[in-house]
Amino acid sequence: MISVEYREADTKEALDKWARTLGVGVRIVDETWDSIYFQADAEYADGTHLRCRYRQVLPRPLAFRRRERTFIVGLLHEVDGASCYHVRPVIAGLSTDSQAEAVREATIYAGAMVELQRRSVCGATAANLSVYVVTRAADWNP
Numbered sequence: 001m002i003s004v005e006y007r008e009a010d011t012k013e014a015l016d017k018w019a020r021t022l023g024v025g026v027r028i029v030d031e032t033w034d035s036i037y038f039q040a041d042a043e044y045a046d047g048t049h050l051r052c053r054y055r056q057v058l059p060r061p062l063a064f065r066r067r068e069r070t071f072i073v074g075l076l077h078e079v080d081g082a083s084c085y086h087v088r089p090v091i092a093g094l095s096t097d098s099q100a101e102a103v104r105e106a107t108i109y110a111g112a113m114v115e116l117q118r119r120s121v122c123g124a125t126a127a128n129l130s131v132y133v134v135t136r137a138a139d140w141n142p
């Protein structure tokens with residue numbers, strides 16, 4: 001049985017120091033409109049798995065801008081005569097004030113995410129995906 005030891009870092013600097021000490025890298029594992037989650041994984045010689053995470057809460061003005069630029073993107077493609085649906089939340093368009101450009105970026109990012117995550121499972125690629133919905137997350141009504 002593999003043992004996993006979890007830790008929460010108090011600061012990003014503490015996480016970076018922990019990772020450097022163990023000779024591992026830090027990566028972003030998740031993000032929401034108001035936070036970014038960083039994580040480092042290491043393993044002791046006895047097989048014990050170590051995981052340390054840090055949640056960076058974003059300043060309010062940036063968090064609200066990211067919330068306004070979070071989109072729900074629905075994509076679909078055909079697999080063996082059936083429709084295969086994928087829905088992804090995407091933060092896009094932070095560098096532009098154009099809503100149309102933000103939507104365009106969101107569809108590109110969502111297609112890339114689906115291809116990366118699902119290509120080996122269902123054959124989804126950015127080329128065979130069609131967008132069926134793009135809406136701001138604040139307006140999303142599932």
